[in-house]
């Protein structure tokens with residue numbers, strides 16, 4: 001909430017212009033300029049929040065930060081698009097104004113920077129908002145780097161045209177401060193090419209822990225990163241590789257060792273399997289605040305699907321007791337991670353739910369986690385009293401939310417972490 005307020009505060013100097021219309025002349029031209037300036041501020045925030053090395057200094061709640069990043073993308077789009085359309089109307093231009101540059105006048109030349117920012121912005125918006133599912137994640141991420149030239153051209157465009165910035169000196173000073181922030185961000189981004197902010201760890205042990213799941217323990221080579229229950233790190237297997245997020249399954253406070261259990265489902269996770277013990281990887285984190293509300297001995301219900309169990313392993317180690325109920329959903333018995341450990345820790349409070357295998361001689365629930373499964377395994381007061389934690393694939397999360405809604409569980413007591421961004 002504080003962050004939303006900070007974003008609002010940063011737009012105030014430009015919102016103040018709405019009180020100065022008498023001075024500013026024609027409404028549509030004035031509105032166009034204010035919209036453009038607001039668009040720049042929102043884009044700058046998007047850049048700040050989209051860079052996790054910067055945003056983690058503001059908050060470790062990476063998923064909430066991403067939510068705000070997307071929110072600003074949606075509303076920033078309104079301001080960015082309003083700007084050229086209203087300019088077109090104000091100058092009595094036709095739609096060709098967007099596509100045909102005018103090199104004949106000085107003003108026309110200044111507009112070229114704005115046009116370049118606009119075209120790149122459109123490309124970024126179309127690929128993020130409209131065809132996101134049709135392009136690979138890698139291409140989509142690379143396209144996000146367009147935000148830097150977009151802001152660069154936008155700043156130059158606004159500074160070279162001037163308008164309100166020339167009328168109000170303080171506004172100009174503020175605008176140059178924003179440009180300075182952008183400059184620092186660019187330098188910071190460049191420094192990350194050299195792995196600043198990522199920490200070297202060595203793979204010390206690696207073992208198969210369930211079907212298709214490998215557990216990796218990494219030991220710090222230099223700095224030992226501190227983490228809390230339920231947090232995740234980005235793992236980067238080599239200098240030029242991509243980095244993906246994984247939850248710390250357990251950590252050793254003395255040695256600084258971090259253990260992750262990772263299911264091989266695609267390119268990155270399959271390649272990760274080929275790294276050898278002794279190899280160096282880079283970690284950055286920790287991020288996330290998931291299970292914070294469960295780090296106590298109050299009643300809690302854990303609903304985990306497949307590899308979505310990882311955020312709960314250390315939670316159960318430290319806080320699992322008679323008030324903890326774990327429903328662990330898997331396709332087959334061989335998919336279950338740490339079954340014996342959970343049985344020993346939670347006894348009858350651990351419930352296996354198996355959907356694709358007929359299991360005999362084992363106390364498992366067949367099928368999926370449904371309203372009836374929860375009702376018949378939870379003490380009556382848990383529905384109104386316990387906190388509910390859900391983690392798994394998007395379809396598992398959707399299913400569990402529907403079940404909890406049917407049970408009438410208050411939304412404020414439901415905490416989720418989805419294993420996709």
Ligand SMILES: Cc1cc2nc3c(=O)[nH]c(=O)nc-3n(C[C@H](O)[C@H](O)[C@H](O)COP(=O)(O)OP(=O)(O)OC[C@H]3O[C@@H](n4cnc5c(N)ncnc54)[C@H](O)[C@@H]3O)c2cc1C
Nearest residue numbers: 244245246247261262263266267268269307310419420421
């Ligand atoms: C906060 C968080 C914690 C996670 N913890 C674990 C864990 O402890 N163990 C585990 O096995 N998996 C975990 N995941 C999921 C893991 O990050 C993805 O399975 C993995 O990145 C898939 O990459 P891939 O190239 O192998 O598969 P792909 O086939 O490329 O991707 C499969 C799916 O994984 C998701 N994904 C792909 N790339 C990324 C990325 N860079 N960031 C986030 N999601 C991505 C997408 O939804 C995609 O559809 C976690 C994800 C998140 C967001």
